[in-house]
Structures are given as structure tokens and as C-alpha cells.
Amino acid sequence: MNSPAAAAAAPALPSSARPSGALPTDSLASGYWQDLATPDFARVDPARTIALLPVAAIEQHGPHLPLCTDALINQAVVSRALAHLPASASVLVLPALNVGDSLEHTAFPGTLSADMEALLGLWLSVGRGVARAGVRKLVIFNSHGGQRAHVDLAALRLRVAHGLLVARAHSFSFGVPPGLFEADELAHGLHGGAVETSLVMHLRPDLVRTPALADFQSLGATLARRGGLLGAEKPVGMGWMTQDLNPHGACGDARAASADKGERLLEHLAGCLVQLLAEMEAMPLPSASGSASASESASPRASA
Numbered sequence: 461m462n463s464p465a466a467a468a469a470a471p472a473l474p475s476s477a478r479p480s481g482a483l484p485t486d487s488l489a490s491g492y493w494q495d496l497a498t499p500d501f502a503r504v505d506p507a508r509t510i511a512l513l514p515v516a517a518i519e520q521h522g523p524h525l526p527l528c529t530d531a532l533i534n535q536a537v538v539s540r541a542l543a544h545l546p547a548s549a550s551v552l553v554l555p556a557l558n559v560g561d562s563l564e565h566t567a568f569p570g571t572l573s574a575d576m577e578a579l580l581g582l583w584l585s586v587g588r589g590v591a592r593a594g595v596r597k598l599v600i601f602n603s604h605g606g607q608r609a610h611v612d613l614a615a616l617r618l619r620v621a622h623g624l625l626v627a628r629a630h631s632f633s634f635g636v637p638p639g640l641f642e643a644d645e646l647a648h649g650l651h652g653g654a655v656e657t658s659l660v661m662h663l664r665p666d667l668v669r670t671p672a673l674a675d676f677q678s679l680g681a682t683l684a685r686r687g688g689l690l691g692a693e694k695p696v697g698m699g700w701m702t703q704d705l706n707p708h709g710a711c712g713d714a715r716a717a718s719a720d721k722g723e724r725l726l727e728h729l730a731g732c733l734v735q736l737l738a739e740m741e742a743m744p745l746p747s748a749s750g751s752a753s754a755s756e757s758a759s760p761r762a763s764a
């Protein structure tokens with residue numbers, strides 16, 4: 461059902477796209493955006509329908525994991541979450557944008573990388589299409605640590621330009637089930653370590669080069685042991701190329717990985733995404749305009 465404010469704020473579909481007669485009454489079931497046809501969008505409920513944009517990377521993951529690691533993880537989490545969604549949910553999964561900004565991995569052959577400006581432009585264009593279809597809620601689901609800043613920027617730009625409510629969801633922000641991995645590994649196994657290797661072992665064991673599994677020591681772990689301020693990521697991070705952290709392009713102990721850990725982690729990540737989607741569904745829509753009306757309504761004069 462449409463709240464009056466949301467209905468007024470949403471970009472209107474051309475009248476020819478609406479079935480003749482009354483406003484839509486049945487809701488749009490969850491599924492893949494590209495499987496719909498134009499008339500289906502007449503059933504978008506701006507307050508409830510959520511578009512989900514998977515963004516990943518095709519980049520080197522050390523000598524033991526495939527280039528598709530981030531894309532594989534992303535696709536698996538999304539499809540499992542989709543299977544767990546309640547029937548009442550209306551979540552539309554957009555085409556996965558699997559080439560990301562992997563500048564820090566470009567010294568290693570096989571890495572594909574889009575420049576930040578090009579990538580952001582593409583994401584914003586997709587967001588514009590989402591808004592044009594009458595959808596006001598978007599979750600950007602990102603599985604590549606090197607493009608966190610891009611996701612943050614896209615979310616704010618889409619909020620301002622199109623009045624979208626955008627969640628900046630990173631798979632690595634969902635945490636892990638307690639006891640599954642060592643704290644040190646979680647802190648420094650940033651890339652191709654036990655976490656990612658476990659997931660690929662579960663999802664595509666045929667793509668794991670088992671003889672190449674190793675403990676890829678990271679400069680970040682060395683700096684952390686010194687206890688200073690400067691680290692790879694924190695307390696104060698630095699702009700690093702992967703080879704600065706480890707010459708093999710991986711960080712973390714891949715020997716500590718197992719398919720069983722990967723399966724449990726995947727279930728956890730999918731559960732987190734389902735929870736996030738429910739929280740997004742419950743969120744009220746922002747006003748359709750940019751920052752001006754929001755700051756006005758927050759002022760004492762406007763609220764009096």
C-alpha cells in the first residue's frame with residue numbers, strides 16, 4: 461500500500477504503463493529485476509518495494525583463489541537471501557555489476573578494474589533507472605573492500621538527486637558467527653584469507669588451488685604488533701597496493717579455511733541480508749527532494 465506522501469513523491473510512470481482502472485492493489489513478488497516486464501512496475505509499492513544492487517569485483521585473490529571470488533560470494537549471499545525472504549517481501553534484485561574498482565590489485569594479471577568515476581557513473585545511472593520505475597528504496601550490496609567509499613558516495617548522491625533511501629551494505633560489515641575464525645585472522649585476513657577461502661571452498665571447491673594454500677602474512681599484522689597508530693587500515697590506515705601488504709597478493713591464513721566454515725558463514729551473511737531488507741522495508745521514506753526540505757523540517761521554525 462502506498463502512503464500518501466510516498467505516492468506523491470514517487471516519479472509517476474507513464475499512464476500507458478498502468479493497467480486501465482484503479483490503483484494497483486496486489487504487490488510485486490520478490491525476484492530478479494530483469495525478469496519483469498514494464499507493466500509489472502505498476503505494482504511497485506514505493507514504501508515497501510526494495511531494489512537490491514549487487515556490486516562486486518573481478519580481481520586477483522592470491523595464487524589460490526579465482527578472480528571471481530567477490531562476485532561468487534555476492535551472488536551466493538543474494539540468492540540464498542532471496543530464498544529466505546518472507547512471501548510478503550517485495551525485493552527486486554538488479555543485474556549484478558561484477559567489475560568494480562580494483563585499482564589496488566592491478567599489479568596482478570587477471571584483475572579487471574573500472575576507474576572510480578566510470579564506476580560511480582554507472583551505479584548512479586542504474587539508481588536513476590530504479591527511481592524512474594517508481595522504486596524509492598535501494599540496497600547496494602557490496603562484497604569488495606576497495607570500493608566502500610564509492611558505495612557511500614553513491615548512496616548520498618542518489619538520496620539527494622532522486623530522494624532514494626539507500627542502504628550501504630557491505631558483506632564484510634555483517635560480521636561472522638562467533639568462534640568460527642581467530643580474532644587475528646578477522647583483523648588482518650583482509651584478502652584471500654581464511655574467510656574468503658572458506659566461502660569459495662564451500663561454493664566452488666573446483667576453483668580452489670589447494671596446493672597454493674598458505675599463511676599470507678600481512679604488513680598490517682606486523683604493524684599492529686608494533687602497537688603504533690599507523691596500520692594497513694587502522695587506527696590510521698594508508699593507501700596501499702596489495703603487494704605492499706604481501707608479495708603474493710593475499711592477506712590471511714588460507715590454511716585455516718574449510719568448506720564447513722564457508723557454509724556456516726554463508727548462512728550467516730544471507731540471514732543478515734534478510735534482516736537488513738526487513739529493516740529497510742520498515743523504514744519511512746525520506747522526502748523526495750534533496751537536503752533543503754530535510755533541514756527545514758528539522759528547524760524549530762518549520763516544526764513549530
Ligand SMILES: [Zn+2]
Pocket residue numbers: 521529530603604651652656
Ligand atoms: Zn575478495
